[in-house]
Amino acid sequence: MATREETLLLSTQAYERLSRKTYHVTVGKNNDLKSYKLRFTPHEYKHLFGLHKLGDRPDTYRAPSERVFKDILKRRTDLKKLTASDFYGDIETRVENIVDLEQYIDRFLEIYDWDKIKARSTIVGNKMIPHKSIRNNSDNIYIFFNDGGTDGTELKIGDIIIGDFIIEIPVTFIVEPEDDLTANLVRPAIVLYKEKLDKHTQDKVIILDKLSK
Numbered sequence: 001m002a003t004r005e006e007t008l009l010l011s012t013q014a015y016e017r018l019s020r021k022t023y024h025v026t027v028g029k030n031n032d033l034k035s036y037k038l039r040f041t042p043h044e045y046k047h048l049f050g051l052h053k054l055g056d057r058p059d060t061y062r063a064p065s066e067r068v069f070k071d072i073l074k075r076r077t078d079l080k081k082l083t084a085s086d087f088y089g090d091i092e093t094r095v096e097n098i099v100d101l102e103q104y105i106d107r108f109l110e111i112y113d114w115d116k117i118k119a120r121s122t123i124v125g126n127k128m129i130p131h132k133s134i135r136n137n138s139d140n141i142y143i144f145f146n147d148g149g150t151d152g153t154e155l156k157i158g159d160i161i162i163g164d165f166i167i168e169i170p171v172t173f174i175v176e177p178e179d180d181l182t183a184n185l186v187r188p189a190i191v192l193y194k195e196k197l198d199k200h201t202q203d204k205v206i207i208l209d210k211l212s213k
Contacts, residue, residue, distance in 0.1 A: 004092065005079035008049075011099040012072045015045060018102045022197045024165070026211065027111050027189035034189065036127075037165040038105065038145070042066040044170045049098060050091030057085050093175045097141060100134045101173070104141060106196070106207055107131065110188035114144060118184045125171050130182055133175065142174040142181050 002010065023038040046052050046065035055061055060068055060082060071077045082088070114128040125144035133139035148167035174181075182188070194207040 004083035004088065007099070008079055008083060008095055009072065011049070011095050012045075012069065014099045015040065015048070015101065016069075016073055018105070020199050021102070022199060023105060024193075024195045024197065025111075025191060026193040028192045029187075029189035033192070035165050036111070036168045038168045038170075040101075040170055042069040045069040048170055048173050050094050050173075053091060054082070054085040054087050056087065057082055093139075094173055097133055097135055097139075097175050098173055101143075103134060104129070104131045104143060106194075108143075109191045109208075111191070112182060112185050112188045115185060118186075119181050120184070121181065123172065123174065123181075127168055128181070128185075138177065140176045140180065142176060143170060144172045144174070145169060146171050 018040045019042065021040070023036075025036045025038060027034055027036070043065050046060075046068050051060055051068060060077070063071075068077075072079065108129045108131055110130070112128045112130070114123075114125045116123055116125075123144060124146075126147040127145040129143045129145075131141040131143070133141050145168040148169045150164035150166055191208060192210045194209075196205045196207060197203070
């Protein structure tokens with residue numbers, strides 16, 4: 001069984017691999033199509049993992065996310081000391097599940113407009129993707145994003161031209177063993193097209209395509 005520090009390193013390495021990818025996702029709802037570009041960068045790392053909650057580890061708590069990310073990858077951080085934080089238990093399950101984050105993004109089939117008032121939650125975000133935990137099927141996974149504006153490019157699938165991409169920036173990752181955070185939300189938009197692009201090689205994998213058939 002992996003130690004806490006081994007798990008944190010494995011999840012960080014998995015996130016580093018994911019940061020090399022961009023997802024183009026088109027969803028449909030009420031005969032309206034929207035396209036999203038999902039990006040994962042070192043700037044979101046600390047909040048996604050919950051490391052900003054480790055108030056008794058000031059070197060991590062106060063440091064910029066990108067530096068925390070690089071220091072952990074390059075073994076410059078004492079992971080045993082970091083994971084011994086009094087607050088690490090609050091994020092441990094999250095870190096364990098983030099190792100599978102790329103699989104959650106590959107597999108999700110719906111996106112919710114997040115409304116924290118309807119959901120009776122304090123979580124801030126614009127969009128939410130639900131999934132069942134790969135590690136424990138009784139746990140629910142929720143990935144939250146903020147809208148980051150459009151980037152001025154359009155997605156064309158066959159003869160279909162869809163509007164500008166809306167950039168989606170991840171803000172948090174939640175593991176919830178009991179509450180269904182979708183229960184009071186309006187019905188989600190359904191994923192109709194999804195592709196994964198390697199930023200470095202520009203290789204593209206079409207994961208789902210219900211638009212050109």
